[in-house]
Amino acid sequence: MEPLTSVSGRIMPLPINDIDTDQIIPARYLKTTDKDGLGKAAFYDWRYAGDGSPKPDFVLNRPEYQGASVLIAGNNFGCGSSREHAPWALLGAGIQAVVSTYFADIFRNNALKNGLLPIIVDVATQQQLLSLAQEDPATSVTIDLATQTLTLPDGRTVTFPIDPFSKYCLLNGVDQLGFLLGLEQDIGAYEAAHAPRVLTTAHA
Amino acid sequence: MPQTLFEKVWNNHIVKPQTADTPAVLYIDLHLVHEVTSPQAFTLLREKGLHVRRPDKTLGTMDHSTPTTPRNALGIIPVTDSQAQKQLDQFTRNCQDYGIPLYALGTANQGIVHVIGPEQGLTQPGMTIVCGDSHTSTHGAFGALAFGIGTSEVGHVLATQTLMQYRPKTMAVRVDGRLAAGVVAKDIILAIIAKIGVGGGTGYVFEYMGEAIRSLSMEGRMTICNMSIEGGARAGMVAPDDTTFEYVAGRPYAPAGEAWEEALAAWRNLPTDDGATFDDEVVLHASDLIPMITYGTNPGMGMPITGRVPDPAQLGDVSEKMALDKALTYMGLQPNQPLLGQKVDVVFVGSCTNSRISDLRLAASMIKGRKVAEGVRMMVVPGSQQVKKQAEAEGLHDIFRAAGADWREAGCSMCIAMNGDQLEPGQYAVSTSNRNFEGRQGKGGRTFLASPLTAVAAAVNGRITDPRDMFVPEMA
Ligand code: SF4
Numbered sequence: 001m002e003p004l005t006s007v008s009g010r011i012m013p014l015p016i017n018d019i020d021t022d023q024i025i026p027a028r029y030l031k032t033t034d035k036d037g038l039g040k041a042a043f044y045d046w047r048y049a050g051d052g053s054p055k056p057d058f059v060l061n062r063p064e065y066q067g068a069s070v071l072i073a074g075n076n077f078g079c080g081s082s083r084e085h086a087p088w089a090l091l092g093a094g095i096q097a098v099v100s101t102y103f104a105d106i107f108r109n110n111a112l113k114n115g116l117l118p119i120i121v122d123v124a125t126q127q128q129l130l131s132l133a134q135e136d137p138a139t140s141v142t143i144d145l146a147t148q149t150l151t152l153p154d155g156r157t158v159t160f161p162i163d164p165f166s167k168y169c170l171l172n173g174v175d176q177l178g179f180l181l182g183l184e185q186d187i188g189a190y191e192a193a194h195a196p197r198v199l200t201t202a203h204a
Numbered sequence: 205m206p207q208t209l210f211e212k213v214w215n216n217h218i219v220k221p222q223t224a225d226t227p228a229v230l231y232i233d234l235h236l237v238h239e240v241t242s243p244q245a246f247t248l249l250r251e252k253g254l255h256v257r258r259p260d261k262t263l264g265t266m267d268h269s270t271p272t273t274p275r276n277a278l279g280i281i282p283v284t285d286s287q288a289q290k291q292l293d294q295f296t297r298n299c300q301d302y303g304i305p306l307y308a309l310g311t312a313n314q315g316i317v318h319v320i321g322p323e324q325g326l327t328q329p330g331m332t333i334v335c336g337d338s339h340t341s342t343h344g345a346f347g348a349l350a351f352g353i354g355t356s357e358v359g360h361v362l363a364t365q366t367l368m369q370y371r372p373k374t375m376a377v378r379v380d381g382r383l384a385a386g387v388v389a390k391d392i393i394l395a396i397i398a399k400i401g402v403g404g405g406t407g408y409v410f411e412y413m414g415e416a417i418r419s420l421s422m423e424g425r426m427t428i429c430n431m432s433i434e435g436g437a438r439a440g441m442v443a444p445d446d447t448t449f450e451y452v453a454g455r456p457y458a459p460a461g462e463a464w465e466e467a468l469a470a471w472r473n474l475p476t477d478d479g480a481t482f483d484d485e486v487v488l489h490a491s492d493l494i495p496m497i498t499y500g501t502n503p504g505m506g507m508p509i510t511g512r513v514p515d516p517a518q519l520g521d522v523s524e525k526m527a528l529d530k531a532l533t534y535m536g537l538q539p540n541q542p543l544l545g546q547k548v549d550v551v552f553v554g555s556c557t558n559s560r561i562s563d564l565r566l567a568a569s570m571i572k573g574r575k576v577a578e579g580v581r582m583m584v585v586p587g588s589q590q591v592k593k594q595a596e597a598e599g600l601h602d603i604f605r606a607a608g609a610d611w612r613e614a615g616c617s618m619c620i621a622m623n624g625d626q627l628e629p630g631q632y633a634v635s636t637s638n639r640n641f642e643g644r645q646g647k648g649g650r651t652f653l654a655s656p657l658t659a660v661a662a663a664v665n666g667r668i669t670d671p672r673d674m675f676v677p678e679m680a
Contacts (some may be wrong), residue, residue, distance in 0.1 A: 001360065011594055015523065016526070016527065016530065017235050017523050017524065017526075017527045018403065018465075018504075018527065020502065020637070020639075022641040022642070022643060022644050023641065023642060023643075026643055026647070027268075027620045027621060027622040028622045029645070030241075030268075030622060031238050031240070031269055031285070031287040031288050031291050032243075032287070032289075032291075033243035033244070033247075033290065033291055033294050034243070034244060034247065035244050042596075045642065045643045045647055050629065050647070050648070051237065056491065070450075073536070074523050074526075074527070075523060076402065076403035076406070076436070077405065078503070079402050079403065079436065080227070080338065080433075080434075080639065080641060081337075081338050081639075082241065082336060082337055082338040082352040082353060082354055083240075083241065083354075084241070084244075084336075084354035084355040084356060085355075088368060102406060104403070104406060104436060105372075105406060105407060105436075105438050106338060106352055106353070106354060106438060109353075109354060109357070110354035110355075113354065113356040113357075114356070116313060125408065144652075147414065156519075163227070163370060163380065164224065164225050164226075164588075165225060165226045165227055165368070168225070176356070176360065176368060177248075177252075177356075177359060177360050177363060177364075179226075179368070180229065180360055180363070180364040180366055181363065181364060183219065183220060183229060183366070183450045185362070186219050186220055186229070187219055187257075187364060187365065190219045190231050190464050191231075191365075192556060194231070196260070197233040197234065197328060197331050198233065198261070198324065198325075198326050198328065198457045199260045199261070200234070200259075200260055200262060200263040200304075200305050200457075201260040201303075201305055202260075202457065203324075203456050203457065
């Protein structure tokens with residue numbers, strides 16, 4: 001993974017609560033065996049009509065929001081299915097950060113492992129960002145990971161929470177798996193002290 | 205210090221405790237894998253030259269992208285979707301290459317991942333169980349800590365049999381009293397989610413307790429724990445008791461002989477101690493509950509079946525008003541309208557929520573001697589090949605067929621609409637599955653979530669019907 005220190009970009013409004021991962025990427029696009037090319041499936045059913053033509057009103061299709069990289073969403077973004085295809089699809093569609101008042105647990109974990117920043121703000125900031133994005137699509141923000149701040153166009157900064165381990169991994173481009181692989185001794189010791197609960201190979 | 209059930213299971217699995225800088229490292233007793241969320245994890249292993257640390261604690265099954273159409277003359281379930289076939293082939297190869305036992309399509313034990321674990325006795329009290337699937341919460345019905353993970357984490361578990369996790373908060377979800385006739389486990393969980401909302405359990409593990417939960421069968425408890433994630437909680441647990449032990453005993457992977465006695469002694473220590481505390485609590489009274497149904501596009505948008513669809517104009521919060529507006533537009537419903545009498549096109553009985561043998565028995569006893577209404581398509585999809593076999597041994601398939609329902613092979617089927625089973629745009633379905641999200645059962649399809657009894661009542665009348673108005677079978 002490449003180190004990730006900051007995201008700067010234009011913002012795009014999607015003021016809908018409880019956006020579930022089936023909307024972020026419908027299940028029929030999960031019959032793939034790799035991560036690439038999922039960007040075109042992002043929000044597919046909101047983005048395209050039944051005949052495959054783009055719905056002009058949907059934010060990802062509006063010319064003024066092309067190139068925006070920070071999605072401002074309603075509350076509780078990413079609920080539902082555990083599909084990691086959701087962050088893969090968002091990243092594939094050019095989105096590098098999502099701002100919401102809170103995120104579903106599994107989505108947040110998945111996003112952080114892929115360098116998609118889930119930025120938690122209070123309702124007032126969320127509403128301000130939504131208004132700004134709707135009024136002036138040229139509005140951009142800067143998200144700085146080291147200081148955990150999001151800077152609004154008026155210069156105001158708000159802080160956001162992120163767990164220290166994810167932050168460390170993102171800033172340094174460290175893959176979390178590497179950390180676990182380094183625990184070989186501890187894992188071996190646990191296994192030595194605890195008999196297996198079930199062995200799936202016993203009746204296979 | 206008195207401990208909760210969750211704390212006991214969590215503490216028993218700590219390889220490295222949580223610190224100020226790092227999450228806890230948890231040992232995983234059982235890792236279930238399926239074809240849809242694992243391919244990229246195996247690719248990662250190959251790229252990094254890693255092996256699967258404990259293939260003997262890992263089990264694969266095929267369920268999501270598999271067709272449920274009847275077998276051909278050779279006894280094979282034909283896969284006509286080439287992309288699905290490729291995914292299944294790759295999954296077979298991955299399991300072979302890494303020595304992971306696999307329940308392949310159509311084989312004796314294949315089925316929905318959350319049906320096969322308990323069925324085989326692999327799911328046992330006090331274990332940690334994960335799967336790249338959010339409904340892994342189902343296994344919590346046994347007093348296991350079981351939760352869904354993403355594909356990166358599938359890779360972590362394959363390579364190390366461990367996961368990094370911050371300790372979640374705990375919520376006691378208590379359901380006091382007894383259920384009335386015609387009200388079942390599905391109604392309880394739909395009522396809980398309607399009360400707390402789809403985000404209400406975010407950051408929490410639920411422990412379901414109270415008389416109504418205690419009186420449920422294991423399959424009823426699985427229905428409840430299954431939908432914990434629809435309330436935002438990654439895991440939901442029920443303390444193991446004699447009902448649990450009776451269910452586990454004698455299953456293929458259950459401990460036997462002396463090992464059974466030892467296991468039982470350990471399991472009896474798992475329930476939450478007197479005086480242990482939770483971070484939050486929700487209380488419902490079972491006697492207040494009637495059959496539930498959803499009207500909107502997430503599982504929190506549910507109401508008693510005799511109710512009226514809420515009116516966005518009555519909501520104070522602007523974002524909630526918008527969400528309800530959007531949901532009703534998608535569903536083609538009017539504010540304040542009743543759902544009773546609403547016409548339906550399709551009825552789906554299946555999914556990891558309600559496809560076990562007791563669900564099928566319940567549905568069959570309700571439909572016996574009746575017919576699916578004209579113009580309605582009813583699909584009954586057993587959760588596993590074992591459930592299918594048992595149902596056929598009991599003649600349930602004949603009851604469904606005689607009523608005009610379609611009896612299928614095992615799998616996720618129309619719950620996820622990535623396997624050929626799906627709604628047409630605009631169709632209304634009453635489904636026993638767990639998600640009514642836009643397009644979940646097929647692009648443009650409209651889903652009402654309900655219990656198997658309510659589903660059958662709708663199938664027979666062609667309209668949403670209160671199942672209590674029809675004969676309610678004797679329930680175990
Ligand atoms: S039945 Fe539905 S919810 Fe359950 S595992 Fe399959 S797709 Fe997921």
